[in-house]
Amino acid sequence: MAGLWFDELKVGQTFDHAIRRTVTETDNLLFSTLTHNPAALHLDAEAMKDSDYGRIIVNSTFTLGLMVGVSVGDTTLGTAIANLGWDEVRFPAPVFIGDTLRIETEVADLRESKSRPNAGIVTFIHRAYNQRGELVGTCKRSGLQRKKPA
Numbered sequence: 001m002a003g004l005w006f007d008e009l010k011v012g013q014t015f016d017h018a019i020r021r022t023v024t025e026t027d028n029l030l031f032s033t034l035t036h037n038p039a040a041l042h043l044d045a046e047a048m049k050d051s052d053y054g055r056i057i058v059n060s061t062f063t064l065g066l067m068v069g070v071s072v073g074d075t076t077l078g079t080a081i082a083n084l085g086w087d088e089v090r091f092p093a094p095v096f097i098g099d100t101l102r103i104e105t106e107v108a109d110l111r112e113s114k115s116r117p118n119a120g121i122v123t124f125i126h127r128a129y130n131q132r133g134e135l136v137g138t139c140k141r142s143g144l145q146r147k148k149p150a
Contacts, residue, residue: 003072003079005148006110006120013107015074021066022100023058031062058095063137067126070103081119081144089139093130100131108140119144 032042040047042059049055064086072080095101109123122145128137 003075003077005079006122006145007148009075009107009110009122009145011107011110015071015105017070017074017103017105019070019073020100020102021070023062023066023095023097025056025097027062028056028058028097031065032059035059035061037061053094053096056097058097058099060091060095060137063091063095063101063128064089064139066101067103067128067137067139068141070101071105071124071126075105075124076143076145079146081116081146084121084142084144087140087142089137091137093134093136095128095130095136099136101136102129102131103127104129113144116144118147120147121145 028042032039037059041051041053041057043056045056048057104127106125106127107122108125111121113119113121122143124141124143126137126139126141127135130136
């Protein structure tokens with residue numbers, strides 16, 4: 001089990017995840033089509049030539065999923081009970097095909113679960129940066145996390 005127990009987390013603790021991911025055209029194409037998002041800004045290179053960006057931008061929900069997914073191995077793998085929600089999701093800069101993303105996660109809040117004595121609620125802040133160090137995505141995520149067995 002790679003994840004941490006609720007009891008092992010501390011507010012302010014930060015993880016700079018070792019996994020880096022270069023986003024490919026296939027990633028963006030498959031994600032957009034699998035989620036039935038036909039937006040030209042994700043799929044039509046010709047239409048995007050005359051846009052503000054001059055090229056296709058990566059589907060932002062792919063970026064959101066990648067931010068959270070990369071964090072799992074260091075934080076919640078084997079210790080999560082449930083994802084409770086995402087808040088304050090922001091994409092301050094676009095992600096383009098070929099960008100390499102680095103993810104960091106900060107523990108923002110910890111509180112005991114009122115309904116489950118064997119668990120607590122953890123709030124993470126996830127941040128994604130491209131290869132130039134530009135912030136391209138952030139979100140706050142809450143999850144129900146197991147406590148270390150007695």
